[in-house]
Amino acid sequence: MSGRPRSRRRPGCLAAVLLVLAVAAGGAVWMLRGELFPPFGDDRACAGSDQRLPDPIGVRGTPLPSDASDVHYFTRNGSAVVSFRSGLLSDYLHSAGITPEGEDLFDKSRGSVGVADEPYRLPDGLCGSGLRTPVWYYDPVDGVSVTVERSPLFGDHLRFPARAVVTYGLG
Structure with a gap:
C-alpha cells in the first residue's frame, strides 16, 4: 500500500x-x-539597427562587390554603415564614383591616410571585424564616405582582400 x-x-x-x-x-x-536572434532575422544586421537593408545591399545604386564577404551593417535615423571584405574593392570604388576610373586610388586631393599607429575603431553600433591599419579615408562623395585597408607593404595598393567601411544616407 x-x-x-x-x-x-x-x-x-x-x-x-x-x-x-x-x-x-x-x-x-x-x-x-x-x-x-539578429534584428529583422538578418545575420548581417547589427544589434540596434532600426531598418533592414535589402539583399543585395546597394550603396547609392551600386551593389556591393560580388565576392563581398563578412558583411555587417548598422542603420539608425536614416543612415547606414556597412562593413565588408572584398578582393574587388578597387573596382567597387570606381563604379561607386568614389575614385575616378584609371586614376590613383590614393590621391591626396580625394582623401587622407590614417595615422599609422592609431588603431581604427568601427563606427558606433557597427559589429563585425574592424579594419587593419594602415587605412585610407576617402572624402565624402555625394554623401558617401569610405574607409579602406591599405597594404602595409605597398602604399599605393589595397590589402588583398581588403575590408571597407561605407557610410551613407538611406534617403
Missing part, C-alpha cells in the same frame, strides 16, 4: 518540475532574444 501513493506523487512532481523548467527556459530565451 505504501507503494501506491508514492507512484501517484511522482507523475505530479515530474509535471511540476517540467513546468518550472519550461517557464525558466522560455524566460531565458525571451530575455536573451536580442543576443540570440
Whole structure:
C-alpha cells in the first residue's frame, strides 16, 4: 500500500518540475532574444539597427562587390554603415564614383591616410571585424564616405582582400 501513493506523487512532481523548467527556459530565451536572434532575422544586421537593408545591399545604386564577404551593417535615423571584405574593392570604388576610373586610388586631393599607429575603431553600433591599419579615408562623395585597408607593404595598393567601411544616407 505504501507503494501506491508514492507512484501517484511522482507523475505530479515530474509535471511540476517540467513546468518550472519550461517557464525558466522560455524566460531565458525571451530575455536573451536580442543576443540570440539578429534584428529583422538578418545575420548581417547589427544589434540596434532600426531598418533592414535589402539583399543585395546597394550603396547609392551600386551593389556591393560580388565576392563581398563578412558583411555587417548598422542603420539608425536614416543612415547606414556597412562593413565588408572584398578582393574587388578597387573596382567597387570606381563604379561607386568614389575614385575616378584609371586614376590613383590614393590621391591626396580625394582623401587622407590614417595615422599609422592609431588603431581604427568601427563606427558606433557597427559589429563585425574592424579594419587593419594602415587605412585610407576617402572624402565624402555625394554623401558617401569610405574607409579602406591599405597594404602595409605597398602604399599605393589595397590589402588583398581588403575590408571597407561605407557610410551613407538611406534617403
